[in-house]
Amino acid sequence: MPFDASHGTQGAHGGGVSVLRRPGADTHAEAATPDACRVDLHLDQVIDAVLVDDDLDDLRSHFHTLLRDPDDVAYRHEVFLDLADADLRRAITAFARSLGRLRTRGRWTPRSRRPRRSQRLHLDAASLYCSAVLALAGALERRPPASRALSTVADHVRAYVASETFRTLDQDARTLVGDLDAVAYALTIFEDRVHVRRARDRHDYGVDIERTFHRFRRADAPEALPERIEVTEMSEAEAAVLDLVARHHPATFATLERFVETHTTFVEPLLDRFAHEVRFFLAYLEHTERLEPLGLTFCLPTVSSADKRVEALGVFDVALATSLLESAGRVVCNEVRLDAGERVLVVTGANQGGKSTFARAFGQLHYLAALGCPVPARSARLPLCDALLTHFERDEDLRTLQGRLGEELARLGDMLERLGPRSVVVMNEAFASTATDDAVALGRATLERILAADAIGVVVTFTDELASGDSRVASVVATVDPSDPSRRTYRIERRAADGRAHALAIAQAHGLTYEALRRRLGS
Numbered sequence: 001m002p003f004d005a006s007h008g009t010q011g012a013h014g015g016g017v018s019v020l021r022r023p024g025a026d027t028h029a030e031a032a033t034p035d036a037c038r039v040d041l042h043l044d045q046v047i048d049a050v051l052v053d054d055d056l057d058d059l060r061s062h063f064h065t066l067l068r069d070p071d072d073v074a075y076r077h078e079v080f081l082d083l084a085d086a087d088l089r090r091a092i093t094a095f096a097r098s099l100g101r102l103r104t105r106g107r108w109t110p111r112s113r114r115p116r117r118s119q120r121l122h123l124d125a126a127s128l129y130c131s132a133v134l135a136l137a138g139a140l141e142r143r144p145p146a147s148r149a150l151s152t153v154a155d156h157v158r159a160y161v162a163s164e165t166f167r168t169l170d171q172d173a174r175t176l177v178g179d180l181d182a183v184a185y186a187l188t189i190f191e192d193r194v195h196v197r198r199a200r201d202r203h204d205y206g207v208d209i210e211r212t213f214h215r216f217r218r219a220d221a222p223e224a225l226p227e228r229i230e231v232t233e234m235s236e237a238e239a240a241v242l243d244l245v246a247r248h249h250p251a252t253f254a255t256l257e258r259f260v261e262t263h264t265t266f267v268e269p270l271l272d273r274f275a276h277e278v279r280f281f282l283a284y285l286e287h288t289e290r291l292e293p294l295g296l297t298f299c300l301p302t303v304s305s306a307d308k309r310v311e312a313l314g315v316f317d318v319a320l321a322t323s324l325l326e327s328a329g330r331v332v333c334n335e336v337r338l339d340a341g342e343r344v345l346v347v348t349g350a351n352q353g354g355k356s357t358f359a360r361a362f363g364q365l366h367y368l369a370a371l372g373c374p375v376p377a378r379s380a381r382l383p384l385c386d387a388l389l390t391h392f393e394r395d396e397d398l399r400t401l402q403g404r405l406g407e408e409l410a411r412l413g414d415m416l417e418r419l420g421p422r423s424v425v426v427m428n429e430a431f432a433s434t435a436t437d438d439a440v441a442l443g444r445a446t447l448e449r450i451l452a453a454d455a456i457g458v459v460v461t462f463t464d465e466l467a468s469g470d471s472r473v474a475s476v477v478a479t480v481d482p483s484d485p486s487r488r489t490y491r492i493e494r495r496a497a498d499g500r501a502h503a504l505a506i507a508q509a510h511g512l513t514y515e516a517l518r519r520r521l522g523s
Contacts, residue, residue: 017156017270019149019277020062022075032065033367033388040390041363041426042319049322050287055100059280066370068386068422070303076372077300078147079281091139093282098132099275102267114234116242116253120180122260127177129267130170137161153274160268169266176259179252185245194237196244284373291321294331301369301380305422308456310338314378317361318368321376332490336362336377342474343451344425345458346467348497349478354490355460356428358478362458363388363426383456385424389415392428404433409442416449425450425457432462440465447473464497 021027038044047063050056067073083089102125140154160166184199234242246253288298296316314333321331332354338345345362347355361376368375369382391412408430419425430446431439443459443466450457451472459466467475476494481487511520 017149017152017274019079019153019274020076020280022069022072022148025069025072025075037363037367037388037390038064040392040428041360041367041388042317043364043367045319046287046322046364050283053283055103056279056283059276059283062280063371066367066385066388067372068305068370068384070305070384073303073369073372073384075148076281079149079278080285080300080372080374082145082147082150083281083285085143088139088143088145089282089285091136091143092278095132095136096275096279096282098128099267099272100279102129114239114242116246116256117234117239119256119260122263123173123176123180123256126169126259126263126266127173130166130173133157133161133166133268133271134170153270156270160271166268169263172259172263176252176255179255183245183249183252185248187241194241196241196248198248287322288374290325291318293328294321294324296321296331296333296376297378298374299377299379301365301375301377301382303369303382303384305384307381308338308343308383308454309340310336310382310456312336312365312375312377312380312382315361315365315380316376317357318364318376319360320357333378334358334361334492335494336365337494338456338474341472343454343456343472344447345474345476346447346497347458347460347476347478347492348462348464348467349492350480350485350488353478353480353488354492355478357490358476358492359426359428359458359460363390363424366424383422383424385456386422387418387420388424388426389418389457390426390428391415391430392426393430393432405431408433412446416446419449419453419455421454423453423455423457425455425459427457427459427461429460429462436463439463467497 017023035044038047047060050063051060067076083092137157140150140157145151145154186197186199188195188197297314301312313335315336316331316333324331334354336345347358349355365375365377365380366382366385367388369380370385370388375382393408412430415425427446431442434442439461440463443461443463447459447466447470450459451470461467467473474494475497476492477496477498479489479491479493481489
């Protein structure tokens with residue numbers, strides 16, 4: 001193998017410094033979220049959009065696991081703040097991509113049937129690695145990071161670059177690349193025969209070609225083509241020519257063979273782990289920047305494990321915003337607030353008025369905060385949850401033979417069993433399959449269980465009765481245009497539930513009030 005891909009062998013909780021986990025952090029205090037929660041909140045779509053590259057997929061577990069300790073969240077926040085420095089972020093991105101190319105080459109090289117081809121790929125990988133490490137070291141010296149995680153990495157890189165191990169690797173690679181670049185040979189091809197010999201002092205036609213076509217060179221053309229990641233195998237003819245070239249330069253190719261034997265593995269494990277883990281931050285930031293053309297902003301929230309107040313401005317549904325990228329559609333932002341003593345927002349109002357989107361945004365806000373990531377808001381102060389529980393409408397599963405309401409109650413019972421004081425609950429239009437009186441009774445019983453557990457959450461309902469009667473419940477309403485009740489604004493405002501008032505406004509707009517119908521029928 002050309003290098004030690006240690007991130008794949010250490011595992012998620014392996015030893016050494018991690019930019020994702022604080023030293024000494026209790027990993028048992030982390031909470032894996034169920035798939036249904038991410039699907040209900042459309043977070044599966046968001047995570048897929050963040051991990052758009054195939055080689056990022058093994059970071060997925062980190063996007064499925066919530067942090068419960070505010071200091072673990074702060075540890076990741078510090079890294080995000082360091083990466084706000086454009087120069088430092090650019091250097092770290094380049095390093096992560098370089099080591100990503102090494103992993104691609106590492107998977108391919110052992111399968112090569114051409115030993116000399118494999119040896120040269122090994123040398124190229126070592127040369128790329130050394131250049132990447134030196135570039136990172138220089139950037140960390142110019143822009144010293146402030147975060148605990150990156151400061152530790154910077155100290156390690158500084159010591160590693162000064163070590164005899166790295167200096168020997170770098171010098172051996174530089175010398176050998178120079179020797180191989182100096183290898184020159186001549187080919188004589190006649191029909192089906194190829195003759196290889198040492199190059200003599202012959203005219204270099206390459207210089208003539210460059211001189212002739214120099215005037216056609218574009219000023220903005222790159223100096224060289226980007227390095228290819230896909231490495232093709234040599235043909236039989238190419239391999240035979242290379243073998244003959246090696247006969248004429250035995251010392252150089254013997255040195256190449258010794259280099260591979262001496263530096264069988266050369267990637268330092270901590271740096272390999274860093275290059276992989278830091279892409280958690282880089283990939284997330286890249287996705288947030290894709291949403292900037294829509295005028296949307298993210299922020300690092302203030303989180304607390306004791307304070308249950310919620311205050312967030314400019315909140316939006318990340319999944320909805322992502323889906324509107326191509327069409328450059330408009331995303332409506334809202335305020336989310338739970339004051340001291342309040343625990344649950346009950347959302348009522350017009351159908352198709354943005355209630356479910358608001359509920360999902362509420363859940364996304366708390367989920368992403370518990371990942372230690374920037375959240376979709378201009379500013380945010382949030383409690384740090386230890387479990388995010390969702391209950392959304394499902395199609396009836398005929399295999400259960402429970403009926404739609406029975407199946408829903410079974411799922412709801414499972415959710416309520418997991419309730420705790422640091423849970424965040426998101427419920428969307430439960431009990432729609434039953435009569436109104438039954439829906440009110442079941443809704444009240446569920447709400448009482450949530451309040452008794454001292455959890456916080458949002459409940460979207462078609463029954464206005466749930467929005468009043470308890471000081472711990474705050475009513476918010478999906479509003480419509482006062483001048484045209486049929487037009488949704490997608491604004492969610494704190495005020496008393498007014499479902500009947502909205503129905504009356506619709507009836508008035510279409511001439512369907514009781515008085516209007518009497519006049520029409522009487523005439």
